Amino acid sequence: MTVTIYDVAREAGVSMATVSRVVNNNPNVKPQTRKKVFEAIERLGYRPNAVARGLASKKTTTVGVVIPDISNAIFAEVARGIEDIANMYHYNIILCNADKKKEKEIRVVNTLLEKQVDGLLFMGGTVTEEHVQAFKTSSVPVVLCATTDEKKEFPSVDIDHEKAAYDAVETLIAKGHRSIAMICGNLQDLSNGYARYQGYKKALENHGIALREEYVRVGNYRYESGMEIMEYFLGLREKPTAVFSATDEMAIGAIHKLQDHGLKVPEDISVISVDNTRMATMVRPQLAAVAQPMYDIGAVSMRLLTKLMKNEKVEDNIVVLPHELIMRNSVQDRS
Template structure:
């Protein structure tokens, strides 16, 4: 039978409260009693359960993570980073998939509140007034990941989407491409969609290619929808020689469409993605893409939430992490053999 705190107290001949103080504030216990308790813990191989630990600290040592699509490979890296940080910081992690459904999101917030999670990370979704009101009413500290709020002073961690998209399109322009299209995000409440489009437009405007700004078709977060968007894009603009895709899965859908039409990538059309998923280096051709530090974003989100929980504030409210261009096989200089 597993040893209890009562067993430790009996063996060490001290009170249960003394055992608790040895585990949580050992400097408050005289050396003789502390040594007896530690020896009893060793002999009995005692491990305090999470519930008892929570009663002592008035915390659950559990964080919640709300993500919109657990099937999206982007979130695998986010979850891995956050889980590793939680392990280091002494938290458990609860994950819920929202499908960007507002009723489901509110229900999960309520569920996390009932489970007494210490804090929540909300990933890749707009902070609607209903979410903010519910989280505030439940008094749950929270951090935004791969999103931000302009209306509220809420801690957030993300990349600079506008600058990253600009770098992607500028790279295509520097390769000599002048007929450039884009596969963007279609949902009207997208956080990343507008700034990535703004980066696309800024790069075009700086080089006198404003006519390309309307050469955009949109999709949701699925390969199949990107395939259809690529069909619509190239039907409308068959002269395109390069495409900027706002997600690697979109780039894969675009390349698959072009392959099915016997259009060579990068021989005839260069394609650049966004994210640098693990699959980006396995796909054929290997994707040129804008790399987000996906694992680090998840890890830092947990650290940021821990900082908020332990100090009541964060040093950097709206934090930006660096992106970088990864050049692989799906892009080529215009006209190169």
């Protein structure tokens, strides 16, 4: 049978109100009484009913997190930052994978709100008008994590993706490369895929390099699409001397395709990316990349959400964290 608060009170020889104060960390309980209640809880194996506590306080101390792809290492690192800060502020996490599908993302958002979460973190993915409508109907705070909405209506934590891409391509240009191809992400993803394409385009324009349509191909962020697109680049009459990839995973696919053809990185073609996941140091040669502070994005997002849930003062709802260029052996000077 389920052990109730009444059973604990009877076992400890105190009132149910005293047990409630102990369970809810109320300081107005004598240390000796608190010890007696905890001993009774341990003997009986009592577990407080979170649902009942939530109904009483109108708080569940639970945060919903929507993650676009749980198998992607970059989102796993963001989730770790979220979890650490959530634990620090005594919140539990409900993590939901949405498979990068808009319909599933919106369904998951609505499900989490029905579960009476105290706040919502929407991680990655394109924020469409349908997302905006779902967020606007929320009675709890919503923070966008590793993404932003076009109109900047919702609090968000991210990097400047356009500038990150610009810095990566400018590095290739500084190394003497003029024939630079790009493996893009989804161009419908304004805050990520399209922004990185814009950074690539602006870097070329600002250095007087013509944008060549055949040097730009859209991938799906996955290893296999990096391999497929590099195969296409190698079939061009004039091959690029360098490739900028929107993600590490596609960049590694590109490197392996080059090696399959007996070509060397960076001697034949240099490769650089954005993300700097652990995979960047596992591939050979190690991959040069613009590092996103993924753990920090998760941690800062969760901290911002805790402030909003507690109605604390927030200086800035839109947080842009710095990125960093990490040079490794996949890029070679061509000048």
